[in-house]
Amino acid sequence: NKESAEVKPAKAPSIGLVLSTGGLGDKNFNDMAYEGLQKAQEALGITFDYVEPKSPSDFLPQNRMFAEAGTYDLIIALGNDQLEALKEIKKDFPNQKISFIDSSAVIEGVRSVSTKWAEQTFLCGVVAGLGTLSTMDKANKENTVGVILGMDFPNLREGVAGFIAGVKYVNPDCDVLQATVGAFNDPGKGKEIALSMYNRGADFIQHIAGASGLGVFNAAKQVNRYAFGVGGNQNHLEPDHIVATSIRNVNDMVYNEVSALVDGSWSAGLQISGMKEGAVGYSTEYSNVTLPESIRTIVEQTRKKIIAGELVLPTSMEALPSWTAANQYK
């Protein structure tokens, strides 16, 4: 096997990015990673190439293509489903540096950057749980909120669990409606589901549905209710109705990987990018919605608790009931 990582000419580091199957244009995961590299290109002078796998089967050949080329100082792989491919690549190219974004898998010689879905959506859940009974002008008396999934995938279900945990943490009696669109590219259906939920009394809806989520915002605007964004900050899309976004700064994560490479601090192993690291969380920036002071205080307190490790979040739907029973605000 040709190995390149050793021979390092004095040229700008070159990065290979293997996106996830959604591809560019998702204004989310993939676009943010791309942004991160663009920023790195400007700030750190690196060069990069990227590939868009069409299906999970493409992960292996595309990673291998980068590794075989021997000219990439770092491969950045997006999404946990690249695990099997990376294991194999690592075996054949032990010296290839690989950063694995959004995975907590431990692979010898790979730097995995783990994010916690639950931490991403939890605080929005708290806002929703408090907001639904609050005096906020678009909230109603119903003690109901909702969460909408693009497709039923395990990691997304973790996000749902985080949101529900957040709601129940402050409002155990709140009814959380759940539904799955069945596609990431169907905003029309996303809107219908959201309308249905709003109609059944929900006043805050968190979406984890990619482009289908754009329909949720549209619904929020139409019936004058609240919604939460996900991924990159989406608050500007409907600033009067999007209260906050469950942020995940994939761009920063990717940028950090590159800057670690450039400054020589890159090392294999598990990196946690959680709320504590500022990589996930919640942002109200660009939103015109004013949260009552009381809610903001509670959110802040909770955030501190999580960062301090006093509050450990559940990571699956199954763990929810017992977690809720054990963890209540107050």
Added chain:
Amino acid sequence: MVDILTHLIPSVLLSTISMSTPLILAALGGVFSVRAGIMALGLESMMMTGAFCAVLGSYLSQSPLIGIVCGILGGMLLGLLHGVLCIRYRVNQVISGIGLNLLALATTTLLMQLVWKNRGSSPQVPSLEYAAPFSPLFLISLILVAISAFLLFRTKFGLRLRMVGENPKAAASMGLRVHGYKYAGTLICGALAGLGGTYLSLDHLNMFVRDMTAGRGYIAVVINILARYNPFNTIWCAGIFGFSDAVQIVFQGKGVPPQLVQSLPYVVTLFVLAFGVKHITPPAGVGKSEED
């Protein structure tokens, strides 16, 4: 908690209406195409192009009405393309339809990249505004159904179009401009499907998202056939689909895995197909030209 009578039922009905509107329009388009003897597997491409052009038109002109016109024209463009391929170049109609579906997805994505520098979604554009609880396009689609039925079954144009679809050779021998009627069929088809797509992007929403028709064109094909290529039947066929889709939304999150709940409209369709609407025969001239 939720009052079934005052909340759930109206909500499901409104949902049914808004989910079946694009299906009615596109399936109605399919009726014209099939009645003229051209299979309409390319409805998806017409809807998608319609949806895209509508948003593009509204984006450039900042006027949703111009957007609607553009959406209709976009659908017609694809209808024309389908027509040219099937009529002039005698392409297999299944392949033309499926090929155009792939092509429309690729080109709209490409154009988004070129126009908006993002291949995922467009910016928000001015869209239709109205105070009614459901879209005026729904009423318009019902009117269009009635007009279509009148046009097909009560006018000379309709008679000739059907004759062309049933037996192009006979129609030619009666002195009809067979190609003209076939093009009329595919163009009307494109216009209606384009309007269906426009509904999705410019009425129901205010943006275009890559592949946002999400298979509705194929469902419209199903409805078109299930309706036995009859305008009025498209209403209830689309209604059944839209209704079961609305119902499945309500049933979600009640412990049943979502994949199974989501299959509800499809399972219902399958039952209707097996036990309700048997032995559907398309016009005899579908796929034939006047030279066969």
Added chain:
Amino acid sequence: MISIEAQNKSQKALHSLSLSFGALVLAILVSAIVMALCRFNPMQAFAAIFQGAFGSLRAVSQTLVQATPLMFTGLAFAIAKKASLINIGVEGQMYMGAIAAAWIGAMPLPLPLFVHLPLAIVIGAAAGALLAGFVGFLKVKFGSNEVIATIVLNTIAINITSYLGNYPLKADGPTAQTNRIQQTAELSRIFPGYQLTMAFFLAMLVCLLIYLIMEKSILGYEIRSVGYNRLAAQTAGINISRVVVISMMLSGAVGGLAGAMHVLGVDKRFIVGFSPGYGFNGISVAALAADHPLGVILASIIFGALNAGSMVLNRTTRIPTDFINVIQGLVIIFVSAPALVRELTPHRRKRHG
């Protein structure tokens, strides 16, 4: 009069081959023009595509890997077409085949390779056959239109496999996929590191087999008879219902094989939503092949090459890969419109008579 048909047949084959080639060239030319209009360099793009499709062992292997499922799905569509059935449901049949093969393949059965692997393949094919056979059954029993049935069943099948991969058969971990298949059910790779397996050659074999069945066997003869003229076939004592169900099952079995081979050879597990539309692209492949089982081999390799090429296009240029999809769409359209190709290419006019 010395054998009009022999002359005819070879001429015809040559003619349709040259037309297909012309179509390919035209599609490339048109997309080059589009690219140039969008201010991309078409030469650079096609160089990259060629490099990615044929430029190295990896490229060739990738081309064949991409071609394999398309060969099966294209063949599946072509088979049903012979009986004049439009099987839009290959995608769903492929998913059923994939999940079934993954289920059997992942079972720790005390079986040797030469039993476990064939078993998984056969079960995969059977799953696809069952789904398609159900459509055939609906058609002969209730007169249900197969276009509707297959479109609807596609979604149902994909939903069911998604359910299975998300819940009952889900492997541990944050991905919706089944457990890895056992070593004894695995199609081994031909070159270490590349995903190319025996599946490609099996696919060619299946094409050949189907060709023989269609052209040389009684079953194929009956299928074609029913496809061309139902009433004449019925008059000749051919059981139409049986032939319709069998052709659907045969088509579905090959569709199932597409999934099974992909699971056992490429992914080694069932991954929810694994297909980038192999089933639908099979329709295009069949179109390019003019529904000829042997033509499917060539056609799928052409599409495989475009797909493999798009990977390198992606990496080495900033040209959107959507162009590849545009090219593919154009290829389909040009190929199926020989009249259009003739009109657009300089073509010597032949005199009749």
Added chain:
Amino acid sequence: MSRVQMQDIIKDFPLTRALDTVSFTLQRGSIHSLLGENGAGKSTLMNILYGMCKADAGTITIDDKPVVINNPREAIACGIGMVHQHFMLAPVLSVTENIVVGNEKQRGLYFDIHKAAEKVQTLIDRYHFHMQATDCVSSLSVGVQQRVEILKALYHGSDILILDEPTAVLTPQEVDELFVILRMLKNEGKSIILITHKLKETLAIADTFSVLRDGRLIASALPVAGTNERTLAQMMVGRNISLTSTRRSKQRGEVCLAVENLCLTEGSNTVLKNISFTLHHHEILGIAGIEGNGQSELIEVLTGLKEARFDSFVYEGKPLAGNAITFLENRIGHVPEDRSTRGLISQMSIEENVILGYHHKQQFSKAGFFKPSAVTDFAKQQIDSYQIKAGSSKQACATLSGGNQQKVVIARVFSEDPNLIIVAQPTRGVDIGAMEYIHEQIFSLRDAGKAILLISADLDEVLRLSDRVAVLYEGQLVSISENGTYNETELGLMMTGSYQKGDNDDQH
């Protein structure tokens, strides 16, 4: 002056020159019969005149004005109307719709179907065609459909009327009625071209005739007066043929098939009612009747395609039941009434067609696969012995002329040495040369001891071939008697249900 003048028309098809410098004239106010063998180019010539097909060379003048006719629309504008050999109908549409489409004779966009139907009904009644304007064409028998075709041309009021084999499926009475109409039209000053394979008809109605042979005009606008059938036939075929040769069976053999009280209901209507007959070896039993009186169904029942109720169905002394396969296996041959729908798979080659239905036989296959050389040899043998005009055995049947297609079907059925043969419309649209040949085959099979059931709408054919004759009317066998018991007129009347004479029925 001549109404229509076609000058030096040339038309090439791939592999064939269909018309070779043909010049054709039609006089005003005359009926002109165009004769010729199958594939001679009659339809092609007329299709050129009607704009359905474009000539490679030649000119057309109408009333001495040169015209270019690119499509039927332009032909219609020139006052030309045509009844096509192969029906140009949309089966799901009504009679009215089929007739008026393209010339609705109504103003504005709205189409008043009721008004149109009234008009059409008046036309129907005027010509004594018994049908309803509101009927759906698919519910009509072929004979009635033929009348719809004729009505179409009459409705459009064309001055020049082309009739391409309009009488193929009409009864003698209907033919007479049609001829009355034609004469009437002629007297109105219209010009008519009539294509027919029945020379009697030419003699009966035409003023002049032309003969096409192999795409060349060998007789142009000769007067009919003074010719006879024999001369015409000779001109067409180029050799002497026996037109009226008929041979009765010398002996009547054992009973082959005995059917008692066969009934068939489809939906709510009874299509076959109490059909009883016996069929012997060494015998041709002819069943005459207008199509749509249960012929198709009777054939389908007798060949296992449909199941019916009966008191007994005894074949060679044993009850017989099952599907088409069982019947084929029991050596019951079947020449379907319509070669293009049930007889042939036209996209397939002669080889493949000539074994259709017998493809399971060990002679042709082994372990589920064909023995290609065995099939080819067999096909070549059939091509030789039935003189099928074809370039090769691998030629698709679609490219054969109608008569040769029919021969393929006949060859297939007859060569399998059937015991009982159901022969339906064996010579429909076939020229007299081929007809003679097919009739000879049927006679020789009969003489070889086969039992033959002949079902034909062509009364001449029935009378010529049959030893015994029956008439099928409204699902009932009206009479079974020795050939000769009734004359042609009586049989013709029986076929329309207006003549019933039960007393000298010779029931078996």
